[in-house]
Amino acid sequence: MHKIPNIAVIRLALYAKHLEMLHNDGVELVSSVKLAKMCGANPAQIRKDLAYFGQFGVRGVGYYVNDLLNALKEVMGTNRTWRLGLFGVGNLGKALLGFEQFAQRGFIFTAAFDKDIDLVGTEVQGIEISQSEDIKEVIKGPGCFDIAVLATGADRAQDCAMRIVEAGIHAILNFTPIRLVVPENVFVENVDFTVRLHALCYSLTTGSDVTQRHPR
Amino acid sequence: MHKIPNIAVIRLALYAKHLEMLHNDGVELVSSVKLAKMCGANPAQIRKDLAYFGQFGVRGVGYYVNDLLNALKEVMGTNRTWRLGLFGVGNLGKALLGFEQFAQRGFIFTAAFDKDIDLVGTEVQGIEISQSEDIKEVIKGPGCFDIAVLATGADRAQDCAMRIVEAGIHAILNFTPIRLVVPENVFVENVDFTVRLHALCYSLTTGSDVTQRHPR
Secondary structure: OOOOOHHHHHHHHHHHHHHHHHHHOOOOEEOHHHHHHHHOOOHHHHHHHHHOOOOOEEOOOEEEHHHHHHHHHHHHOOOOOEEEEEEOOOHHHHHHHOOHHHHHOOEEEEEEEOOOOOOOOOEEOOEEEEOHHHHHHHOOOOOOOOEEEEOOOHHHHHHHHHHHHHOOOOEEEEOOOOOOOOOOOOEEEEOOHHHHHHHHHHHHHHOOOOOOOOOO | OOOOOHHHHHHHHHHHHHHHHHHHOOOOEEOHHHHHHHHOOOHHHHHHHHHOOOOOEEOOOEEEHHHHHHHHHHHHOOOOOEEEEEEOOOHHHHHHHOOHHHHHOOEEEEEEEOOOOOOOOOEEOOEEEEOHHHHHHHOOOOOOOOEEEEOOOHHHHHHHHHHHHHOOOOEEEEOOOOOOOOOOOOEEEEOOHHHHHHHHHHHHHHOOOOOOOOOO
8 A cells, every 4th residue: 555645644534524424314425526525625636535545436426435434444444443541631631531422433431540649549431540650550451542642731741651652552642732752653643723723714814614614 | 816725724724833833943944845744744735735825935945934934824814813702611611711722822712601500600711601692792892702612512512503603703613523504604613533533543553654743
């Protein structure tokens, strides 16, 4: 398989999300034009992105929603369950533990860590809170996880990331504003809400809708 | 100005974010190759995206960081302050009110709303909580805002969106999983954390790093 660019993967995830909606709505076929409109992309881009992986469309017919969705999930590795470990059970952390979309898409929290000793040992959303110092012990048991979700304060982020890496975890979803310094073989994805606000600012300023609006 | 595609605006926001980091680090010049690497894009894509707006690069030299940043901010409408109104002061809402990145990038909360009458009248992060029924009154005063940030429960999202629209607000950053039904002239940007998790799943599955890692 060719190496695909970073941004194409984000687009594939977006296509998969909208295909899942279509599938849940009972839609069996979708044209590249309609899928493009739903995703805020253009049809040529969609055809190009999907061409990285093979031939999914039928000329004059469109894409078979379920086939394309399954193929995308397989390519992206989202046709399985991924276990998440939360670091930082503050307001954001608690909100993340309660997000139904995670479980619906196969992302399950199996562990949560906090520095607050009053929190350690208590349960939030059915997950027992551990001390982040204990990560190596926790991941030997049912608290084992694949991806760390970093929602600590900025001051603890780098320290926590090092502990995650030392425990052998190779993927971090980073909600903190810190640029984490980690070894090359550790994957870090940074979440930044302000980037999404920019699409709204642009739309309000120019009157041209560039948002990723869901289908109605 | 040409209409630029939705996804290009998200990329522009990403370029602006990394240019801001370079600027804060005192870097004056950046090559399209280096900027591309930082953003996880490719240099040809960056040159194409920036070509929508004019000529920013100097052949053989690169881009002047500050000039390009200011031009992007002007194009995107982020060279000014935008006021935010929060709907739903639960765990996520409280976390959003406390996010320093918002204020650092010119996004200031001026109002917050919740259905919980025990919360109404109290202050969170210096913002007084109002009832969402009172939105029309609130936006006549210092609580006036440009963009609604929707962080209510899923069951209240559509109802709340209608109230926002009726009050004359035309932009919604939607953290709920609901596909909002709003008039054509209202801009909605949906935030979905699971899409970012997919880049990590792909990287873990294939061993190929497609994350938007920050520069080290």
